[in-house]
Amino acid sequence: MSMRRPDRYAFVPFERRKPIRWPNDARVAVWIVPNVEFYELRPAAEKRWPRPVPDVLNYSLRDYGNRAGLWRMMDVLDRFGLRATVSLNAGLCDRLPQVVQACVDRDWELVSHGTYNTQVLYGMSEEETATTIRESVTTISSFSGRPVRGFLAPALSSTETFLDLLPQHGITYSLDLVHDDRPSPLRVRSGRLISVPYSAEINDVRLMYYRGYSPQQWASMQKAAFDQLYDEGEESGTVFCVALHPFVTGQPHRISALGDILSHLKARGGAWYATGSEIADWYYANAYDADLAGAAYPAA
């Protein structure tokens, strides 16, 4: 029997939410999330590529991200002194260790994005899903020497219960649900899990790769989104996520747009630049209990 709705979070009216006050009264928490991914040339499952395998064009375009694009993005983030939270296909730890090492060297946070982007959760049994989560988390944490706290399902795939399995493997926050601009508790079978807002609508891959927006249009939408959250930050803090794909934004014709966005953010000030687990930790310590209790301002 299929579910009619996920029923994973509570509805809290927009006008009556208990305000979030970020550290130093920052108006917005900003996190930068590059997706560092490995696509297999010959995936076990069929139809993971638009063309018949070997889909040389699409494979090599994604390979560009790891060979070239990511390094350009690192230059930009280093220039702005920003640490990223990497959504990482764990397979890179074995396949392309120098790529993962460069992220670790920058003290970037690593979250699990499954094993390979060509190995999706769809159709997996709960046991298989648990194995994928456990192995990806273990692989990444033994590489970096740090616990893995966040999870984003590979290629935005899902099963009905994958969220339930996350807390058992040390995951405290999910990037999979884009239902809000602020973190919120998620209902899971056992343990605690929250959603930290990721980016759906203005994700670089969606706009510039699939829909053909220009880098200038993308940058302008990013800036508009930040400005709106910044203005609303007078009432309550929210989360602004810059989701990136090295094979998209790391192209020479697009990389300057990333610098343009970050310059805009920095110039406005008043933001808290954090990693996913820093946002999650702060939320658990300061807002989780109240939100879980359904806290809201009483209706006028």
Next chain:
Amino acid sequence: MTKTARLDHDRFEFRTLREPSGLRLPNEKSVAVLLTVPIEFFPLDPPAAPFRPSGALDRQYPDYWDYANRDYGNRVGIYRLLRAFGELRIAATALVDAEVVGEYPEMMRAVGAAGWEFAASGIDRGALHYGDMPPADEAARVAKALSAVQSVSAHRVTGWQSPAQSESFGTLDVLAEAGVRWVSDWVNDDVPYEVKTSSGKGLTSVPSSFELSDRNALFQHDFTVDEYKSQVIDAFEQLCREATPAAPRVLPLALTPWVSGYPHRIGAVREMLREIAASESAVFLTCGALADTFEGRGHSSIMKED
């Protein structure tokens, strides 16, 4: 813990932009610009399998409308590109479908007379290389395509781009066996790299454009030509900023006769090339000249340096 890369195939080594590529450009230039011009035949009755590539006729048969649009490129658009590049003394690389050679001999002569490099690009846009296609069939296609293009070329044809940049698992081996020295199907780098083949014969992967090709930007994604020009200039300037003579970069640009060769676009494209040509950092190379340079065979076919 091992820090050595281990790709899921053995075609080439993983190498990042941070590592030396071994490429040095002539005259201490730091950015090589490769103009590639596909000269294509789109059959009126394209097969649905293995897939229909970008530009394939996709209206109901008989699709006179799109056929004529693509054919405009071979009748008119290509001549505008020849003039625009000629004014700037740039030699491009023509990626020629075998089917075009016999059909437009005069046009082929004009391309040859402009000093462009000829490279082979399969039979036509309905004959894609794919998956597990029989190696004998593929070898026959490659031989036929090479010999067709060789018949109109004054220089030895050494280059290849598969139709729609689609390969089988054996394409690179078949190409090397047939004497091909460079291939431009893979879009994974800003510098050339060495490809491994079953016979051990050398093959160079030359950077290739996909997203910044006029077909992807102007045809698939409907950018205006001014938006396109601005992205190309942004890419060029970015590469200039990060490149040095010791660590050069390559900007490949595919300009298509039936896309850029239209009167409403050619002006901006010409202007874009003029801006690039004015830079001290840039050198326009054919793909073959870049491969020769990369492999240390000198660089004979550079027109810009008088």
